[in-house]
Amino acid sequence: PGQSDRRLEELSVDFPVSVVLPAGGTGERTGLTTPKQFCSLSGRPLISYTIQAFERVSWIQSVVVVVAKESMDLMADFIQRFQHRKVRVVPGGTTRHRSIWNGILALGEVEGFLPNSVRPKVVIIHDAVRPFVEEDFLIKIARAAKEHGAAGAIRPLVSTVIATTSEGFLDHSLERAKYRASEMPQGFTYDIICQAYQRSSEYDFDFGTECLHLALQYCGTSAKLIEGPPSLWKVTYKRDLAAAESIVKDALSKSTCVVTGGSAAAESFAGDLQKTTELNMEVHVVPDLNRDNSSKVLKEFNFILVSVNSFDLSALKSTLKDLEASNQAVLHPLVVIWVYLTTSDEPSCISRTTAEVKAFTDVASEAKLRNTLIYGLQLPRTQDSECWRRSVLKFAEITSALVRERSFALVGQLLQV
Amino acid sequence: PGQSDRRLEELSVDFPVSVVLPAGGTGERTGLTTPKQFCSLSGRPLISYTIQAFERVSWIQSVVVVVAKESMDLMADFIQRFQHRKVRVVPGGTTRHRSIWNGILALGEVEGFLPNSVRPKVVIIHDAVRPFVEEDFLIKIARAAKEHGAAGAIRPLVSTVIATTSEGFLDHSLERAKYRASEMPQGFTYDIICQAYQRSSEYDFDFGTECLHLALQYCGTSAKLIEGPPSLWKVTYKRDLAAAESIVKDALSKSTCVVTGGSAAAESFAGDLQKTTELNMEVHVVPDLNRDNSSKVLKEFNFILVSVNSFDLSALKSTLKDLEASNQAVLHPLVVIWVYLTTSDEPSCISRTTAEVKAFTDVASEAKLRNTLIYGLQLPRTQDSECWRRSVLKFAEITSALVRERSFALVGQLLQV
């Protein structure tokens, strides 16, 4: 086969794959009372991001989430609220290995499970608290597991590993180059992982840490080790939640869609915005979100809606309807910046009446209930070009901050450029 | 000695200690172009936080920062801007060990260094990218180093460590309980670390990773290993910068000082704020920042300044003068929330004149240049008690967000409750 054929072959997974996601941990190390897999990132639990990472992969047929009995209802509620479709929830055991084994047994009960799902050829085991795993890496793990029986992610060691004496002194340090950290995901053929667990002792179930080790010990299967990206890291401490949130917010802040309503003044402003480097986002410009532009709605998380010389909220309301119809806000809060652009020089542009401000605030409060965050921004179109350039810069600076932060507390505020 | 004497003894370090901070790294792993020790957290480079962690410890006499030759000017600029007093900057070598050795040699040149500084008994070596090291742990390291010749921080392993075959398959996994990750800080008596480097080979200087290993190999000194807290972690990836920023922002958001100007309405509002759970901060109340209350200025990073029924900026301006005199804003941006509290029911409270808004914005823009972030918040004192309760909640929600985010982009905005 030619080079491009081989590349295609490497990219495809043409056998059934299911996922087991043990999520029974109690999260002691985060210093939080909520187990870390259930901690909220921008209004959604961490585990929902991890589930989403698998659901968007077309060749993965199902995800079994294993949770503590007392979390079954909470998990079922998450599945419904965030509209997960490939998931089944099963109760966990007293240890990690018992939980994983419960998940694998559930995969064997083909009946009563998801429609069109069959017993998997390969099972991928992952941590609920590693939400940023990507399809290209899952392909490598799934294919290596099918070929070798078992496969696992590794990373270089970040610290020197040392052996200590029983009195707490340095005995010796290991040569870093010879060792690796074992991470997740790992993959196994269904037969190998079943056999390994069937042959495991009670001691293994209670104290063992590595599935790879069980496959080696009980099936003689030496796992293929594949170096994964740094994004595979495990959310362990409270600070890791902040790091994860920052990654999610980065991903949501890559572009914005300016809706001009067809106005020339708004289009000119959008053009100036596209030239600004201060915004740090791609800027797409459309007249509205109907018909041909509706595909924009499905890719965007940020919208700038320009209203020229009129504090009229009808265009804002109709845009909100379009966004609601798209179902975009289920997984991430949307940001809508409503720009009130005035082209006359009368000073009243800054002071709005109480009734006007209240009408805007009411629309914003209502949209917030549906995970859509509206902020207002008053922008006078000055004639002086240097003054206008500064206004566009300031607009870009404020917009970047609003889009990046996605603050619920500041929803409905009418800001000034 | 009694138990309290022993406790006191454990807490004290009565011998000279200096620090070497190698900061020559290039930060390839962060995915950023700036080396990570120079990356900005809330407007200040990471390394300045690390220096601050040592400067605030009374028994540490000096910190030698070792940087790449091309960063000497940048580092000198940081020292001046952030008013570091115990620091000397020296150029690094081509490897980490050569840089550390340069730093130790600089400590030996007592002449021309800091006043009152002597040759140290113990040298602490730390990473510039571990900013959250605390005094209690430094005491343990310094005392153990003096007693045993060498001491180092360790942490439990976060992942299973595995050995791989040359073909990339699992060979065996290490028993986790027997091994530890070696971290920083480490401490050595001056004599031991000098002897170890004097006996080191060129190969050690070029490829060695662990000072502890050199002390063992060349001086027969087996380091005392001490388990450190998770906060010792090393800022390595871009996501770690977000985690570090979140820790800094948490520390800056623990309390706020309400300045009432002595008004009864403002005092009543401050009392309501103290009862709100939504604020997540301690609330201290003072009439002004003069005389007896000036000590508050030196501990607070957040201020709420209440102006009753008057859009008069003079109290704001005088508070800014007090803050500037305190020099508080050198290390962290201060937040000042200027509350315009209206007790009449006339609707004009929402619409301010252009001139008023501009005067406020100008004061805020000027203060921003001195690292003080002013936001305005209009708050009508409604008669209806349920309505007022909701207003206080909303105020608390917005204030928490402003204090937590410390946004430069939103400075000078006049928000509505």
Ligand SMILES: [Mg+2]
């Ligand atoms: Mg990944």
Ligand SMILES: [Mg+2]
């Ligand atoms: Mg610490």
